[in-house]
Structure formats: structure tokens, C-alpha cells
Amino acid sequence: MAGVQITATLTARAERWARKRQGTDHRAIRLRSRRIYILPTGVGAVFALMTFAMLLGSMNYNNNLSFVLTFLLAGLGFVAMHQCQRNLVDLEVSFAGADPVFAGQTAQFRIAVTNYSKHRRYNLQLFADAVRGDIRDLGPGESRVFQLGVPTRQRGLVRLERYGIRTLFPFELFRAWAWLHMDLSSLVYPNPADPAPLPPPSQTAHGHRQHDARGEEDFAGFRQFHDGDSPRHVAWKAYARSNELLSKQFAGADTSSQWFDFDRVNDDDTEARLSILTRWIVDADRTQRDFGLRIPGTEIQPAHGDTHRHRCLEALAMFNATNRIKAAA
Amino acid sequence: MKKRNGTDGSLLASLPWTLVALTFSLIPHVQYMPVWITVSFLACAAGRWLIEKQRRRLPPAWLRVVLALAGFIGVFASYESVSGVGPGSALLAVMAALKLLETRQRRDQFVLLFISIFLIMASLLREQYIWSLPFLIAGMMLTTTAWLRMSISTEVSICDTFGTGGRLLLYAAPLTLAMWIFFPRIATPFWAVPIDNGSASSGLNDQMSPGDISSLSLSDAVAFRVNFRSSAPPPRQRYWRGPVLHRFNGRTWTGNEATPDLRAQDSIQVSGEPVEYQVTMEPTQQQWVFALDIPYELSLEEAFMGPQQQVLRAQPVDRRTAYDAVSYLDYRTNVDLSQTARSWWYLRLPDDSNPRTVALAKQMHLVAGSDKAFISDVLDMFGKEEFFYTLEPPALGSNPVDRFLFDTRQGFCEHYASAFAVMMRAAGLPSRIVLGYQGGEMNPMSDYMIVRQSDAHAWTEVWLPEEGWLRADPTASVAPERINSGMSAARFGDAGASWGLRAPAQWLYNLGLTWDAVNAKWNGWILGYGPENQNRFMQWLGMDEPSWRKMALTLLVSVLVLIGGISFLLVRRYRPPQKDEAARLYLKFVRKVGIRTRSGETPREYAARIAAQNAAPATEVNAITDWYLAARYGPPDARSLEALQDAVRDFRAISSGRSNNHPETLQKAT
Numbered sequence: 001m002a003g004v005q006i007t008a009t010l011t012a013r014a015e016r017w018a019r020k021r022q023g024t025d026h027r028a029i030r031l032r033s034r035r036i037y038i039l040p041t042g043v044g045a046v047f048a049l050m051t052f053a054m055l056l057g058s059m060n061y062n063n064n065l066s067f068v069l070t071f072l073l074a075g076l077g078f079v080a081m082h083q084c085q086r087n088l089v090d091l092e093v094s095f096a097g098a099d100p101v102f103a104g105q106t107a108q109f110r111i112a113v114t115n116y117s118k119h120r121r122y123n124l125q126l127f128a129d130a131v132r133g134d135i136r137d138l139g140p141g142e143s144r145v146f147q148l149g150v151p152t153r154q155r156g157l158v159r160l161e162r163y164g165i166r167t168l169f170p171f172e173l174f175r176a177w178a179w180l181h182m183d184l185s186s187l188v189y190p191n192p193a194d195p196a197p198l199p200p201p202s203q204t205a206h207g208h209r210q211h212d213a214r215g216e217e218d219f220a221g222f223r224q225f226h227d228g229d230s231p232r233h234v235a236w237k238a239y240a241r242s243n244e245l246l247s248k249q250f251a252g253a254d255t256s257s258q259w260f261d262f263d264r265v266n267d268d269d270t271e272a273r274l275s276i277l278t279r280w281i282v283d284a285d286r287t288q289r290d291f292g293l294r295i296p297g298t299e300i301q302p303a304h305g306d307t308h309r310h311r312c313l314e315a316l317a318m319f320n321a322t323n324r325i326k327a328a329a
Numbered sequence: 330m331k332k333r334n335g336t337d338g339s340l341l342a343s344l345p346w347t348l349v350a351l352t353f354s355l356i357p358h359v360q361y362m363p364v365w366i367t368v369s370f371l372a373c374a375a376g377r378w379l380i381e382k383q384r385r386r387l388p389p390a391w392l393r394v395v396l397a398l399a400g401f402i403g404v405f406a407s408y409e410s411v412s413g414v415g416p417g418s419a420l421l422a423v424m425a426a427l428k429l430l431e432t433r434q435r436r437d438q439f440v441l442l443f444i445s446i447f448l449i450m451a452s453l454l455r456e457q458y459i460w461s462l463p464f465l466i467a468g469m470m471l472t473t474t475a476w477l478r479m480s481i482s483t484e485v486s487i488c489d490t491f492g493t494g495g496r497l498l499l500y501a502a503p504l505t506l507a508m509w510i511f512f513p514r515i516a517t518p519f520w521a522v523p524i525d526n527g528s529a530s531s532g533l534n535d536q537m538s539p540g541d542i543s544s545l546s547l548s549d550a551v552a553f554r555v556n557f558r559s560s561a562p563p564p565r566q567r568y569w570r571g572p573v574l575h576r577f578n579g580r581t582w583t584g585n586e587a588t589p590d591l592r593a594q595d596s597i598q599v600s601g602e603p604v605e606y607q608v609t610m611e612p613t614q615q616q617w618v619f620a621l622d623i624p625y626e627l628s629l630e631e632a633f634m635g636p637q638q639q640v641l642r643a644q645p646v647d648r649r650t651a652y653d654a655v656s657y658l659d660y661r662t663n664v665d666l667s668q669t670a671r672s673w674w675y676l677r678l679p680d681d682s683n684p685r686t687v688a689l690a691k692q693m694h695l696v697a698g699s700d701k702a703f704i705s706d707v708l709d710m711f712g713k714e715e716f717f718y719t720l721e722p723p724a725l726g727s728n729p730v731d732r733f734l735f736d737t738r739q740g741f742c743e744h745y746a747s748a749f750a751v752m753m754r755a756a757g758l759p760s761r762i763v764l765g766y767q768g769g770e771m772n773p774m775s776d777y778m779i780v781r782q783s784d785a786h787a788w789t790e791v792w793l794p795e796e797g798w799l800r801a802d803p804t805a806s807v808a809p810e811r812i813n814s815g816m817s818a819a820r821f822g823d824a825g826a827s828w829g830l831r832a833p834a835q836w837l838y839n840l841g842l843t844w845d846a847v848n849a850k851w852n853g854w855i856l857g858y859g860p861e862n863q864n865r866f867m868q869w870l871g872m873d874e875p876s877w878r879k880m881a882l883t884l885l886v887s888v889l890v891l892i893g894g895i896s897f898l899l900v901r902r903y904r905p906p907q908k909d910e911a912a913r914l915y916l917k918f919v920r921k922v923g924i925r926t927r928s929g930e931t932p933r934e935y936a937a938r939i940a941a942q943n944a945a946p947a948t949e950v951n952a953i954t955d956w957y958l959a960a961r962y963g964p965p966d967a968r969s970l971e972a973l974q975d976a977v978r979d980f981r982a983i984s985s986g987r988s989n990n991h992p993e994t995l996q997k998a999t
Contacts, residue, residue, distance in 0.1 A: 043439055050443060054450055059515060061648075064858050065453040065461055071508035072469060073446070075501030078892055083497060086899040116905035120489075123480055137485065170497060171476055172439075 015162065018179045025182050028094035031165070036178045038085050044173035047077065077173060084174040087121055087167045091138070093178075096145050098186035100310070100317070102278070106149040107158045107186045113165065114143035122170070127177075128163035155190040155274065155317045159183070189313040192282050193275035198258065222246040258284065259302070260312075262295035274316050281316075285309045295319055340381050340435065346475035347438045347445075348374045351425055354448035354468050358418045361455070363407045366422050369400070373426035388430050397427050418451040438479050445472050459851050470494060500895050507891055511884035513877035514860045516630075532613045533764050533785055535572045537743050538581040539722070539729055546720055546741070548782035549841075551611055552766055553619060554849055555778040558605040562621070564768055565812050566658055568788065568800065569619045569780060571765035573637035575674045577754075579682035580729055582747065582762045587616075587635030594634050596664075599625055599657035609651040609852060616641040619765060619780075621656040622800075628653040637761070638662060651857055661797040666759065675759030675792065683730040683751060690755035700758055700793055704801060707752055711745060712806035714738075742811075745803035746787040759792040763800075767812060774839075775846035910970060911960040918953055918977045932957060945982050952976055 022035055040048070051073045058066040096110040115121045115138035126133035126148045133148050146165075152158045163184075166177035222235055225245035235246040260280050265273040277293070284291040285304065292302035293312040298319075300312055352374065359367050380387060388396075400423040408416040425444045432438060449468045453461055473494035474487075481490055532552055534541060553569075561567075574582035604621060618632055618640045629652035631643040642650075666675075678687070690707075697703035717739040725732045730748050733740055740748075746762050753760035767786035769778040788802040805812040854862070867875035872883070919926055919935075922945050926935050936954045940947040956973035963969060 046439075046443070050446070057450070057454070061454060062514065062516075062859060063454055063457065064509070064856050065457045065465065066450055067509055067512065068462065068505065069446075069450055069453060069465055069469070071505040071512070072465075072498070072501055074508065075504030076469075076473070076497060078504060078888075079497050079500040079895055082892070082896050082899050083500075086896075086903050089900070090903055090905060117903045119902055120485075121903075122485075135480075168480065170493065171473075172480060 015179065019162065019181055022179065022181060025180050027182055028092065029180060029182075031088055031091045031093060031178050033085065033089050036085050036088050036176055038081065038174050038176040041168065041172055041175050043171075044077075047073075047171075047173050051077065076171070080171045080173045083170050084167060084176045087169050088124075088165065088176050088178055090117060091115055091121065091124075091165070093165060093180055095182055095184055098184065100187035100189055100313070101152060102189045103152050103155045103191040106151050107188065109148040109150060109160055109163070109184055109186060111146045111148060111163070111165075112143055113138060113146055115140065117141075121167075123167050124165060125167065126163060126165055128160055150186075152188045155188050155271075157185040157318075158188050159185045187314055187317055189317045190271070190274040190278045192279040193272065194279070195283070196276055196279055198280055198283065199260065199264065258289065259292045259294055260284075270320070274319060278313065278316055281309060281312050338381060338384055340432070340438070343435065343438060343475065343479040344378065344381055344432075346471070346478045347441050348378060348429075350445045350468070350471040350475040351441060351448070353471050354445040354452070355422055355425075357452035357456070357461075357464065358422065358448065361415055362419050362422065363403075365403065366407075366419050370422050370426045373429045377429040377432065387433065393427065393430055396430070400427060414451050414454050418448060418455075421448050421451065435479055438475070442472055442476050442479075445475075457856050459848065462855075466498075469498060473498060500898070503894075504888060504891050507887040508884060509858075510863075510866070511880050511887060513880045513884075514858070514863050516860045532615065532782060533571050533617065533766075535574075535615070535617070535764075536581055536583045537574055537747070537762060537764060537787055539725060539733075539740070539744055539747070541743060546783045546785065550782045551845065552780045552782050552784065553608050553610040554852075555609075555621075555769065555780065556607045556776070557778065558607070559603075561606075561771065561778060562604060562658060565805070566622075567767060567769050568622050568763075568786075568802075569766040569769070569784075570622050570763055571617045571619055571639065572763075573635075573639045573790075574762040574764065575637070577678060577747075577751065579679045579727075582750075584637075584639075587637075587639055587641050589633040590636035593636050593638050597623060597625065597638065597660055597662050598664075599660045601657055601659035603655050603657055605653070605655050607651060607653050609649060609849075609857070610646055612648050612650075613646050616643070616645055618642050618646070618652070620654045622658060623660060623662065624654045624656045625660075626653075626655040649852055649856060651853075663792070664795065664797045666792055666797075671759045671792070675761055676754050676757065678751060678754050683728045685728075685731045686734055686748065686751055687755040689734070690752035693752075694756035700756075703756055703758070704753070704791060704799075707749060708801065708803060708806045711749075711803045716740075716745075716807050718804065718808035718811065742804040743787045745807055746789050749801065749803040750789045753789070753791050761790050761798075763788050763790055767802075772842050772846050772849070774843045775849060777846075777849055779842075779845060911957055911973060914970075914973050914977045915953075915957045915961075918957075918980060921977070921980055922950075922982050943983065945980070949976065949980055953980060 018035075018037070051070060054066065054070040054073065057063075058070050092114040094112045094114075096112040098107055098109045101107045111126055113124060118140045120140060121138040123135050124138060124146070125135045126146045128148055128150065131148060131150055133146050136144060136146065138144055148160070148163055150158055150160060161183055162179055162181050164177045164179045166175060168175055222238065223246065225234060225247045233247045238244065238246050260277050262273055262277065265276050267273050267276060277295070281291065281293070288304055290302040290304045291312075293300040293315060295315060296319075298315045300308070300315060352371075355367070355370065379385070401420070404416055404419045404423055405411060408419065410416050411420065421444050425441060425448075428437070428440050428444070432441065445468070449465060449472075453465065470491075474491050477490045477494055478487075555561075572584055574584040576583045576585075603625065606621065608619065610619065618627070618629060620627060620640055623638045624640060627640060629642060629650070632640060632652070633643070634640055693706055693710075694700075694703045697706045715738055718741065719739045720741060722733075722739045722741060722744060723737045725737065730751050733744050734748050750760040750762055764785075764787050766780045766784040767788070768784045769780040771778050786804070788800060788804065790798045791801050792798050802812065858866075863880075864875050867880065872879055915932070922939055924939050924942070924944055930938070932954045936947075936950045939945055940950055953973065953976045956969050956976055959969035960973050
């Protein structure tokens with residue numbers, strides 16, 4: 001256990017040192033050999049021991065052919081070391097975006113890696129702390145987007161202060177890597193609560209005006225039926241004619257727009273409220289219903305569409321987010 | 330539900346290469362290993378491949394344990410030991426077979442590849458032929474390929490992997506060479522572990538019965554090679570002295586186990602010219618060390634001289650061994666031989682054996698009148714009477730000397746030597762048998778002498794007062810051509826055929842000699858690159874007083890330089906190519922036009938401007954501009970770049986339009 005702790009301490013120190021040495025990186029970086037580190041792996045250590053044992057054997061028997069084999073292995077080790085480091089040099093690494101996710105899901109950071117040289121780069125892998133990406137190659141002149149999935153637990157911003165690209169090529173005797181400090185982050189929406197009924201219309205209309213179902217409002221036209229529309233508004237006659245479900249729209253009573261109000265969620269806990277609001281937004285968005293969001297300090301007018309959904313969810317994610325900076329996994 | 334323990338086929342890409350590499354590394358061991366090991370390895374390899382292919386289960390743990398126990402017991406039973414190269418490589422093979430049965434992950438294959446490398450190493454410890462080097466390289470090639478294959482993605486072709494492995498080995502080659510040359514060699518081993526290379530002791534034995542040497546005569550194997558520093562002695566003086574036998578039981582001659590005798594060296598008195606030479610002995614697993622007659626000096630560690638001036642080494646000669654020696658062909662030894670030694674060692678004959686020989690000797694001694702006359706009479710008897718020299722003498726039964734001298738009269742050197750020594754003893758002259766080699770042929774393809782097992786010979790030494798031990802070779806009387814031109818030459822003549830020797834075609838024989846010359850160089854320079862050779866080579870390279878410090882320093886420097894070179898090669902390899910060939914060509918075009926581009930001017934504006942100034946043919950300028958734009962900004966297409974190249978090359982500006990009126994800065998067109 002002590003060994004693990006020492007390793008962890010050393011790693012943390014090395015990381016701090018590298019950060020201090022390299023500074024913060026731009027969003028697109030050409031990997032220079034200055035920032036590529038290399039250390040032997042466990043297999044490399046075993047290989048070195050084996051080669052040393054063979055050297056002793058060769059010396060003992062003064063056997064010049066086994067000297068050849070021993071030195072060939074040693075030479076191969078040296079070559080592998082340089083090849084391993086060179087496998088990373090002059091790659092271009094750039095941030096290619098990350099999509100927001102709900103808390104509990106895995107945030108996928110997209111990192112584009114480009115190989116401008118005429119030779120193939122083998123077995124490249126992105127990593128960050130405990131996270132490992134897929135191992136992939138880059139052909140000559142090829143550019144590929146690598147995904148780095150970072151698990152999330154809490155809403156807010158998931159931060160990726162540091163990630164790395166590494167390779168074990170050719171013989172897994174050495175591990176070469178580069179740390180990149182791009183201070184990336186991605187938005188994490190609150191985790192949607194269990195499916196919950198939308199708030200009753202009584203709570204939704206602006207000014208608490210109750211919708212009168214008896215239809216005093218002026219008929220304003222038809223629109224496509226969505227889940228949640230009242231069956232009383234369905235144009236059944238039109239349905240009989242065209243087999244198309246349409247809802248009657250009435251002016252003066254926007255029945256499809258709802259307000260989701262933080263203060264009116266029936267729960268004491270802030271996070272639970274945010275979760276329920278998230279659920280409502282997700283469901284409302286799925287039914288293409290207009291909705292507005294009101295949380296302390298923010299009010300978003302009813303609308304629909306992906307941008308609106310994102311605006312609302314972002315507001316929820318970042319609600320009182322000053323204390324959520326460390327939300328990263 | 331997924332079957333428990335079923336393989337997932339993830340090794341399908343890498344396993345075959347691991348198997349190929351392992352099998353290849355095992356090939357040189359097959360002839361030394363019990364058949365069951367080879368068979369079980371192949372069975373395990375094939376079985377493992379099928380398991381992976383058909384996604385079956387690996388054998389259960391208890392079965393693997395049972396197989397492992399059986400394997401180790403089997404190896405122990407076959408070799409009765411677990412140390413040494415033989416059992417070691419057998420154990421490696423068994424381990425590889427067992428490891429295969431539990432290889433589940435990619436990483437398990439590391440163990441298999443390391444075993445493969447150890448198997449190559451073991452085969453090199455066992456034998457170092459010329460083909461061992463290509464074998465080593467091929468084995469490493471396969472191993473690196475398998476190694477790379479283990480982690481490489483499936484989209485990479487095997488040719489690509491092979492190329493990568495080859496490239497890495499090629500980079501490693503100069504490093505290997507530098508380390509091999511400069512790594513300081515030491516003379517003495519740290520610990521002595523005998524290398525059991527599976528071969529029984531070969532060459533001369535330390536006893537002699539009829540038939541012993543004639544069986545050797547059929548072997549073409551090299552016993553040792555000799556480089557003479559001075560001129561080689563004539564064939565009839567090429568006696569390579571080995572074991573000395575003095576005890577006779579009526580049929581078999583044996584000697585004493587030799588112990589170092591410091592007085593033996595002192596009792597030699599030499600005269601005449603010394604012969605200096607170097608002997609490179611093939612391993613015999615015996616202690617005998619051969620030199621020209623009685624050596625005056627011999628530079629071999631742990632070698633000593635026995636009481637009968639025979640030379641031995643404390644350790645059996647278990648690998649090729651080279652030593653320098655000096656011999657004088659004129660010498661006298663043991664001028665005073667004690668009465669005890671005479672009667673107890675050199676005059677004893679078993680009672681009641683070979684009575685007719687004893688009677689004949691006594692009678693001839695009486696007739697001759699003197700010891701010297703008696704010796705020459707007996708030698709003459711072998712020469713003049715009807716004795717035959719043959720490799721296939723008839724069986725002799727009891728009293729073999731009697732039967733040989735009076736009945737069969739057909740024999741090989743051991744028969745003559747034995748009969749002669751018995752006759753000497755019967756007449757009261759101390760005598761003993763010497764085993765060794767007689768002859769040796771100079772290799773015309775190179776400047777050294779080959780002594781083969783077929784040159785094995787037996788002769789006698791007779792002691793006379795005042796003169797000491799004298800060599801007497803009755804075979805020389807019977808078959809003088811054997812002594813004068815050697816065994817190898819004799820086989821081409823009629824004599825060879827009559828001895829039952831095969832006579833290979835002359836060209837084949839010459840080919841063999843050439844091959845032997847190559848082998849001798851290989852042995853001398855590659856295998857024999859020890860402390861002395863290294864010292865010599867360092868001096869040749871210009872190092873004064875080579876020491877291990879200097880060599881280690883040179884090693885370090887050369888390795889660092891080579892690593893720097895490899896690093897540079899790799900830097901160049903992965904440097905992005907010169908980005909803008911098109912821009913370079915366009916700049917060349919601008920230079921040819923002679924009018925500089927203005928800053929911020931697009932190529933089309935530039936083209937229009939120079940066309941307006943009538944500095945160049947408009948069509949060509951427009952074509953070049955189009956190609957340039959296509960090559961630089963269009964979709965990647967080698968054609969437009971080629972066209973641009975051609976167009977720029979063929980472009981000629983109108984000379985009158987060349988003007989220096991536009992001193993704008995020369996700038997890269999964008």
C-alpha cells in the first residue's frame with residue numbers, strides 16, 4: 001500500500017512540475033520533443049534484466065555469438081526508446097469540442113490528432129488520470145478525432161485540466177507521453193429526476209391565469225398534434241377527413257407554453273429541484289412544447305428548440321455554480 | 330450465456346506469429362531433445378491455435394498443473410539433471426508448451442517471446458556454426474515481428490509489420506557491432522558450468538584395443554587446425570603426440586591417469602630449430618591437448634605435462650580452444666630412466682600370453698646382437714615380409730599379437746604398434762605406445778594445416794640407454810605412403826582404395842577444403858574474438874596499450890554517437906514534409922518573370938499586372954497561375970503540382986519586359 005502511495009505522490013509531483021514547466025497550452029499544439037517524457041515499463045524492466053542475465057552468460061562462456069544476440073537485444077532496446085519517443089513528436093493535438101451531458105453520463109472530449117509526417121504513427125492513446133481512450137493509429141497525413149470519456153457525477157463544469165497522449169510502440173518496453181494543459185471543460189447538466197408529471201397548467205400560465213377550457217378564446221388555426229395536447233382541442237373532423245391529427249389553436253391562451261418555476265417545485269432540496277426541472281425540460285423538449293424557465297436570478301422566456309433547451313439546461317447546470325468548480329470527476 | 334473460459338479470439342492476429350517465432354527458435358534443439366518434448370510442444374501449439382480459432386475453452390487449471398508436473402518429471406527423467414544447456418532448453422520448450430495452454434491475454438505472449446529469445450540463446454551456447462548467425466538474425470526477425478504483431482492494430486498489414494521490425498533491427502545493427510567490438514572480453518569465467526552440447530567425447534580415447542583407431546579413420550571431422558609461424562615440418566615429422574600407454578593386458582593398452590609432473594619438462598633436452606605454431610582444437614570433452622611431438626612450451630591455462638611428457642588440461646576441452654606452442658623436433662628425454670620405472674612400467678607383459686611373439690623377439694634380439702640392430706630388424710621385418718595395411722583386418726581372438734604376426738598379417742597402425750611394443754618388451758627393451766595424430770594437410774585455400782580424426786595414429790617409443798626415448802613407427806615400414814603423404818592424400822591413390830577408404834571426387838574435396846578455410850576464419854575471427862584478438866584489433870585500430878577502461882570508454886562514446894545518429898534518422902523520418910512545394914515553384918516563377926509581387930497582391934492580380942506590362946506571354950502566365958492556385962488551394966492532386974512544375978520549368982520571360990522598376994519587397998504570394 002505504501003508503494004502505491006509513494007507512486008501517487010511522485011506522479012502528482014511530476015504532474016505539477018510539468019505543468020509549471022510547460023504552462024497552459026493553446027487549444028492546438030504541435031508536440032515538440034521538449035514536452036515528451038519517456039520511462040521504461042514493467043516489461044521494459046524485465047527485458048533489461050533478461051538482457052543483463054544474457055550478458056553475464058555470454059561473458060561467462062565467452063561465447064561471441066551469444067554476445068551478438070545480447071547486444072542486438074540491447075541495441076533494440078535503445079532503438080525502441082527513440083522510436084517510442086519519435087512516435088509522438090510533431091503530432092498536432094487540438095481540442096475539437098465536447099458535448100454537454102447529464103450528470104452521471106460520460107463527457108466525451110473530442111481531441112483531434114494530426115500526423116503531418118509521411119510515416120505511420122502507431123498505437124496512440126489519450127489518457128487523463130484514470131481514464132484511457134482507445135488505442136489507434138494515424139496513417140501518413142491523417143487526422144483523427146480521439147474521444148476521451150470523462151465520467152461525471154455532479155452538474156456544473158467537468159474540467160479536464162490535464163490530459164495526455166501516449167504510446168507504447170514499438171515493443172511496450174517504454175512508455176512515451178506528453179501532457180497537455182488546455183484547461184478544457186464541458187458542461188454537465190443536472191441529472192434528470194425520475195419521470196415526473198409536468199406541472200399542472202394552473203401553475204404554468206403567466207400571471208397564474210387559468211386556462212378556460214370552454215373555449216371563449218378566438219380560434220386561431222390548426223397545428224400538428226403533440227403529445228400532451230388536450231384531446232378536447234383535437235380537430236376530430238379534420239382527422240376523419242385526412243387521417244391527420246391536428247390540434248385547434250386558440251389565440252389568447254398559449255396552451256402549449258409552460259413555465260417551470262424553481263420556487264414551485266415541490267421539494268426542499270435544491271439539487272432535487274434542479275433535477276426535477278431538468279426532467280420537465282427534457283420531457284417538454286421531447287414533445288416540442290414551448291416552455292419558460294424561472295430560477296432565482298434567471299428567467300428565460302418560453303420558447304422551444306435545441307438552443308433554447310441548451311440555454312435552460314445550462315442555466316440549471318450553472319445555478320449557483322461558483323461552488324461547483326470542482327465538479328470535475 | 331457466454332461460455333466460461335471460452336477464448337474471445339482476440340489473439341487470432343498475434344498468436345500465429347508467436348507460434349512461428351517459438352517453433353523457429355526450437356528448431357536447432359530438436360535433434361538434441363527427446364522426441365516427446367518436440368511432439369508435445371507441437372501438439373500444444375496446434376491445440377492452442379485451434380482453441381483460439383474455434384473459441385473453445387482453455388484446459389482447466391488442474392489439467393495444466395498435472396501436465397506441468399508430468400513435463401518437469403519427464404525432463405528430469407530424460408536428462409537426470411536440470412542444469413546445463415540440454416535440460417535447460419528442454420525445460421524452456423516444456424514451459425513454452427505449458428504457457429501456451431494458459432495464454433489468455435495479449436500480454437501473456439510476452440513470456441512466450443522471452444522464452445523464444447532464451448531458446449535462441451541456448452542454441453548459440455550449444456553450437457556456433459556459420460549458419461548460427463543467420464539463424465540468430467532470422468529468429469530475432471520473427472520474434473520482433475510477433476512482438477509488434479501483439480499490439481499492432483489489425484489494419485496494419487503483415488508486410489508493414491515485418492518492415493517495421495526489420496527497420497528497427499537494422500537501426501540496432503550498428504549498435505550491436507560497436508558493442509560487440511568494444512565490449513571488453515575477459516579470459517576467465519566467473520563460474521564453471523559445463524556446457525553439455527549433447528556430443529559424446531570424440532577423437533582419441535585413452536586406451537587402445539585393436540580396431541579403436543581404424544574406426545576413427547572413417548571420420549572426416551576436424552580434430553584441430555594448426556597455423557605455423559615458421560615453416561611446417563615435412564609430413565613424416567608431423568607426429569601430434571597425445572596419450573601415452575604403458576600397461577598391456579594381452580589385448581588392450583592402457584595408461585595411468587596423468588598427474589602433473591614437474592620433472593617431466595626438465596628431462597627434455599632440445600637442440601636444433603624451434604617450430605612455432607598455434608593449435609585450434611575442436612572440443613573433445615577430454616583432457617588431452619595435442620602438440621607437435623613433445624612441446625617445449627605451451628600457452629594454455631591449466632595445461633600441464635604428465636610424467637610421460639603427455640600434455641593435458643585440468644578441465645576437459647569442452648569448447649574450441651586455441652593455444653600457442655613451441656616444439657623442437659630434435660630432443661632427448663629421460664636419459665636416465667630408473668630401474669623401477671623400467672621393470673614396473675615399460676617391460677611388463679602378461680604371463681603366458683602371445684608366446685610365439687615373445688619367442689620370436691628373443692630369438693631376433695639374439696641374432697641382431699645389439700638393441701639398435703634389433704629395432705631396425707623388427708622394422709625391416711614389417712617392411713619386407715608380407716604384411717598388409719588395411720582398415721578392415723580380420724578378427725584376432727585370444728593371443729591377438731601372435732595371431733596377427735603369424736597368421737593374419739593384416740592390420741592397422743594399432744596392430745603394428747602393439748606387436749612392435751610387445752616384441753621390444755619381450756627382448757628387454759622398455760617400450761610404450763603413443764596415441765595421437767600423424768600428418769595433416771595444408772589447406773591450399775588458406776595458410777593453415779587441417780588435422781582430421783582420420784589422421785589418428787598409434788606408434789611406439791623405445792627407450793635406449795644414453796639416448797632416452799626414441800620414436801619408432803612400424804606403420805612407416807608397412808605403409809610408408811601413410812606417413813609420407815598423409816591419410817587424406819592417400820585416399821586418392823590406389824592405396825586408399827585398398828584400405829577401404831571412399832575416394833570422393835576431387836572437386837568436392839576442394840569445395841570441402843574451401844568451406845573449411847571459411848570455417849577456420851569464422852572460428853578465428855568471430856568465435857575466437859577473445860581478449861588477445863581484441864587487444865590485437867584495438868592496436869590495429871590505433872589504440873595504444875588497450876585496457877578495459879579505454880575500451881569501455883570507446884564503447885560508451887561510439888554507442889552514444891550511434892544513438893545520436895539513430896535519433897537523427899528518426900527525426901528526419903517523422904519531420905513533416907516541406908509544406909509548400911507549390912509556393913516554392915511559384916516563387917521561382919516570380920523570379921523568372923523578374924517582377925516582384927506587391928504585398929497583398931493576389932496571384933491573379935499579379936498575372937494581370939505583368940500581362941499589362943507585357944513582361945511575359947499571357948497564356949503561359951495564366952496557365953501557371955491556374956495550376957498554382959489548383960495545387961495550393963484545390964483538392965489534393967499530384968497532377969496540378971506536376972503541371973505547375975513543368976510549366977515553371979519551361980517558362981521564359983520576355984527579356985525586354987525584364988525590369989527593375991518595381992522595387993517592392995519580394996514576398997511570398999498568397
